[in-house]
Amino acid sequence: xxxxxxxxAICPFSGAAVPAAEAAEAPQVAPAATNGAGVxxxxxxxxxxxxxxxxxxxxxxRMRSESPVHWVPAVNRYMVTSYAACHEIEQDEARFSADExxxxxKRSMGHSMLRKDNPEHQVDRDSYGATLRPGTIKKHWxxxxxxNHEKYLGELLxxxxxxxxxxxxxxxxxxxxxxxxxxxxxxxxxDLQRWSQTLIDGTGNYADDPxxxxxxxxxxxxxxxxxxxxxxxxxxxPDHSLLSGLASMPIPLEAIRANLKMTIGGGLNEPRDxxxxxxxxxxxxxxxxxxxxxxxxxxxxxxEESVRWVAPIGMYPRExxxxxxxxxxxxxxxxxLGVVLGAANRDPKVFEDPEAFNIFRPKxxxxxxxxxxxxxxxxxxxxxQVAQIAMPALFDRIPDLRLDPSAxxxxxxWVFRGMTKMPVTWG
Amino acid sequence: xxxxxxxxxxxxxxxITVEEGTSLMRAAVTNGIEGIVGECGxxxxxxxxxxxxxxxxxxxxxxxxxxxxxxxxxxxxxRTHASRLGCQIKMSGPLANIVVDxxxxxx
Ligand code: HEM
Ligand code: FES
Numbered sequence: 001x002x003x004x005x006x007x008x009a010i011c012p013f014s015g016a017a018v019p020a021a022e023a024a025e026a027p028q029v030a031p032a033a034t035n036g037a038g039v040x041x042x043x044x045x046x047x048x049x050x051x052x053x054x055x056x057x058x059x060x061x062r063m064r065s066e067s068p069v070h071w072v073p074a075v076n077r078y079m080v081t082s083y084a085a086c087h088e089i090e091q092d093e094a095r096f097s098a099d100e101x102x103x104x105x106k107r108s109m110g111h112s113m114l115r116k117d118n119p120e121h122q123v124d125r126d127s128y129g130a131t132l133r134p135g136t137i138k139k140h141w142x143x144x145x146x147x148n149h150e151k152y153l154g155e156l157l158x159x160x161x162x163x164x165x166x167x168x169x170x171x172x173x174x175x176x177x178x179x180x181x182x183x184x185x186x187x188x189x190x191d192l193q194r195w196s197q198t199l200i201d202g203t204g205n206y207a208d209d210p211x212x213x214x215x216x217x218x219x220x221x222x223x224x225x226x227x228x229x230x231x232x233x234x235x236x237x238p239d240h241s242l243l244s245g246l247a248s249m250p251i252p253l254e255a256i257r258a259n260l261k262m263t264i265g266g267g268l269n270e271p272r273d274x275x276x277x278x279x280x281x282x283x284x285x286x287x288x289x290x291x292x293x294x295x296x297x298x299x300x301x302x303x304e305e306s307v308r309w310v311a312p313i314g315m316y317p318r319e320x321x322x323x324x325x326x327x328x329x330x331x332x333x334x335x336x337l338g339v340v341l342g343a344a345n346r347d348p349k350v351f352e353d354p355e356a357f358n359i360f361r362p363k364x365x366x367x368x369x370x371x372x373x374x375x376x377x378x379x380x381x382x383x384x385q386v387a388q389i390a391m392p393a394l395f396d397r398i399p400d401l402r403l404d405p406s407a408x409x410x411x412x413x414w415v416f417r418g419m420t421k422m423p424v425t426w427g
Numbered sequence: 428x429x430x431x432x433x434x435x436x437x438x439x440x441x442x443i444t445v446e447e448g449t450s451l452m453r454a455a456v457t458n459g460i461e462g463i464v465g466e467c468g469x470x471x472x473x474x475x476x477x478x479x480x481x482x483x484x485x486x487x488x489x490x491x492x493x494x495x496x497x498x499x500x501x502x503x504x505x506r507t508h509a510s511r512l513g514c515q516i517k518m519s520g521p522l523a524n525i526v527v528d529x530x531x532x533x534x
Binding site: 365380 | 456470475
């Protein structure tokens with residue numbers, strides 16, 4: 001299965017990562033030193049996409065220690081790596097717009113709420129109603145997540161030791177949850193996984209590979225057809241899903257389609273990856289796992305520490321609306337930025353011993369769910385399905401779960417980062 | 428202009444002056460008040476702007492909406508009768524000189 005993190009065609013949510021050749025063709029020149037209005041961003045020409053993909057964290061360490069903002073030719077963007085600078089961007093949508101020009105995400109998925117600024121963004125965001133909110137999760141989704149979990153944990157057990165934690169369990173479980181949250185009663189979890197991956201690949205298709213566009217277009221058409229079929233059904237027989245709420249709302253079909261495609265792209269990988277990363281980290285830190293076993297409240301703490309430690313969305317894009325200074329660095333109007341949450345969440349100015357996974361660290365707010373008006377709409381859904389439902393049941397049912405000593409796990413990616421391979425064993 | 432006083436659990440208090448219409452969360456974040464995070468920018472989605480409103484101001488507050496109510500169940504520090512989300516309270520005449528307590532934990 002192709003991963004969302006493949007070095008050549010990258011992100012969805014970020015719109016990052018241009019292959020080096022293309023970056024050279026369309027250079028966006030870093031500004032020369034400016035008079036008083038901040039210093040010019042240093043150029044990080046030593047940063048390469050394959051290195052970021054393998055392990056971005058040493059790169060982020062060096063970048064953060066040099067400057068909060070760099071111009072990175074390989075990515076064709078400024079990369080913002082300090083906590084303070086990322087936080088400033090999140091809290092100021094007037095200066096830092098989400099409505100990026102020439103966005104591949106818009107081409108692949110349509111113009112969703114994630115690429116709109118307020119007031120337009122808020123209309124779309126409000127159209128999601130109460131579906132993703134804690135009240136509905138408690139009253140409705142938790143029971144469904146628990147049943148789905150039972151099923152896919154059963155499939156992992158049936159597959160036997162050596163099964164892959166990500167592809168035989170975390171992926172189908174989170175895909176099935178998302179299918180029901182969206183209201184695709186006419187589709188399968190496999191459809192959701194295929195749509196998600198191909199639409200994401202389109203969003204990262206900087207190389208303009210026609211085959212990737214073709215696959216994204218097929219998925220896009222399939223999603224449109226599935227939505228068209230479900231809306232009238234759900235209008236007659238409503239449930240708690242997103243499409244059901246949207247069926248009775250005066251909102252353009254075009255917006256419904258784009259928002260659903262964005263949610264399919266953004267609501268599957270992240271819970272899948274955080275589930276695998278958290279369990280991987282606990283299995284590698286037995287004293288922390290032991291603490292979690294003895295105190296079920298710590299599942300939520302471990303989840304949150306995992307989102308800090310390896311932000312599942314490592315970077316997302318913004319564009320400056322005006323000339324200005326960010327943490328002392330000058331940025332011209334129209335500059336393309338990458339807000340590098342993966343780096344901000346390991347900023348030693350905020351987190352002590354930031355490279356370590358440590359559920360006992362003093363609690364501080366991380367930026368893994370973003371912030372400001374685009375703060376992740378699925379935060380509580382992710383917390384519920386991973387920390388509340390999956391993790392406790394998993395360690396209860398497979399108390400001796402271990403990483404397979406005969407086959408190494410692989411963690412990879414930077415725009416999206418997670419486990420791409422995680423063979424496990426027990427018994 | 429109206430003022431807001433944020434009192435920390437240490438007893439330390441900060442009085443800030445704000446425009447009418449500003450939310451308590453925005454006022455706190457803009458003025459760097461310790462202990463108010465406001466992650467979601469006021470979407471009533473994160474519960475990191477939790478505050479306790481002193482009883483003498485309770486009668487002047489807007490009603491708690493369903494969204495705010497369910498989010499108050501998700502606060503890190505204990506929810507009490509005085510609990511509100513700072514982002515859901517906008518400054519207006521009757522609230523001038525409001526005093527609120529900042530919880531010891533927000534995340
Ligand atoms: C641990 C899991 C997750 C993480 C770390 C995560 C992270 C994020 C981040 C960083 C953003 C903001 C991106 C930006 O500002 O450009 C975002 C937005 C969003 N996420 Fe999540 N996400 C997760 C799970 C989910 C799930 C399960 C869903 C859906 C069921 C979801 C739906 C959304 C939506 C709809 C937005 C757009 C919000 C807006 O534009 O107002 N997310 N997410
Ligand atoms: S700022 Fe997030 S709930 Fe108030």
